[in-house]
Amino acid sequence: MKARVFVSLKRSVLDPQGKTIHHSLQNLGYGNVEDVRQGKFFEITLDPKISSEQARAEIEKMAKSVLTNPVIEEFRYELEAGEARA
Amino acid sequence: MKFGVLIFPGSNCEHDAYHMVGKVLRQPVEFIWHQSKDLKGCDAIVVPGGFSYGDYLRTGAIARFSPVMEAVRKFAAGGGLVIGICNGFQILLESGLLPGAMLRNKGLKYVCRHVHVRVESAETPFTGSARRGDVLQIPIGHMEGNYFADDETLRQLEDNRQVIFRYCTVDGQITDAANPNGSLANIAGICNEQRNVLGMMPHPERASEAVLGCDDGLVVFQSMVNSLALVATRS
Numbered sequence: 001m002k003a004r005v006f007v008s009l010k011r012s013v014l015d016p017q018g019k020t021i022h023h024s025l026q027n028l029g030y031g032n033v034e035d036v037r038q039g040k041f042f043e044i045t046l047d048p049k050i051s052s053e054q055a056r057a058e059i060e061k062m063a064k065s066v067l068t069n070p071v072i073e074e075f076r077y078e079l080e081a082g083e084a085r086a
Numbered sequence: 087m088k089f090g091v092l093i094f095p096g097s098n099c100e101h102d103a104y105h106m107v108g109k110v111l112r113q114p115v116e117f118i119w120h121q122s123k124d125l126k127g128c129d130a131i132v133v134p135g136g137f138s139y140g141d142y143l144r145t146g147a148i149a150r151f152s153p154v155m156e157a158v159r160k161f162a163a164g165g166g167l168v169i170g171i172c173n174g175f176q177i178l179l180e181s182g183l184l185p186g187a188m189l190r191n192k193g194l195k196y197v198c199r200h201v202h203v204r205v206e207s208a209e210t211p212f213t214g215s216a217r218r219g220d221v222l223q224i225p226i227g228h229m230e231g232n233y234f235a236d237d238e239t240l241r242q243l244e245d246n247r248q249v250i251f252r253y254c255t256v257d258g259q260i261t262d263a264a265n266p267n268g269s270l271a272n273i274a275g276i277c278n279e280q281r282n283v284l285g286m287m288p289h290p291e292r293a294s295e296a297v298l299g300c301d302d303g304l305v306v307f308q309s310m311v312n313s314l315a316l317v318a319t320r321s
Binding site for chain 1: 144147185189192236
């Protein structure tokens with residue numbers, strides 16, 4: 001079973017990298033881009049025998065304790081089926 | 087007064103701190119490997135700068151899981167003196183020993199130069215030999231030194247006088263131009279509520295001898311030695 005975890009800075013936290021990328025895209029003529037937020041992506045392979053409930057519980061725990069710094073970052077994830085959870 | 091200097095894979099300022107404590111202040115000092123589960127009876131711990139674990143995931147994020155950090159947590163909870171410098175500050179933030187987090191510098195560049203910081207409180211074991219309002223010239227060298235905390239945390243830091251150093255001009259003015267990395271409220275260093283754990287982005291160990299061009303940083307370690315000596319005479 002695979003989990004895909006997306007980590008990004010909280011909305012309340014300024015993302016200078018995202019802003020810089022946004023400016024670059026605008027300079028290249030992508031005028032429709034309204035905002036860019038940069039983040040991280042983790043693909044985590046889990047034991048296929050565990051239930052999706054257990055997978056969710058573990059992914060949420062590791063996202064809160066390791067993959068993100070909750071002071072500045074938030075996350076969402078999806079399990080292999082493509083189900084997304086905040 | 088024995089100092090312990092932690093070493094993580096990727097630390098690179100441990101010898102500077104070791105030299106400063108051992109050769110300049112002439113205090114006993116020992117290195118402590120990150121796998122160590124005890125602190126060798128040290129009276130103060132230095133978490134040095136560098137790039138622990140290659141800054142993987144987030145700066146300081148992996149180092150906090152090292153066995154030695156569990157010992158540091160217990161030591162700090164018992165009132166032991168812990169100073170984190172640069173990456174050491176980042177490790178203390180990730181460990182939850184200090185509040186807040188570091189963001190990438192506002193200018194997105196690694197900044198390596200001398201800056202000025204103002205001593206905001208002399209009521210800590212790290213600044214006891216300085217005076218409030220003193221301006222120290224100390225170098226910085228970092229990419230993630232843009233201190234961030236939510237409004238409530240910042241309010242608590244200010245109310246409890248936990249902001250110990252702020253970036254300032256040469257004459258002690260707190261201005262945006264004097265802020266090298268976008269840190270909230272020009273914060274360069276903070277302590278915990280109990281005032282025995284300090285984190286600072288500038289490197290006092292790089293500015294502790296006249297031969298290095300500046301010895302303003304010495305007061306930080308001298309304060310620690312004086313504070314420990316005072317505790318020793320009282321007990």
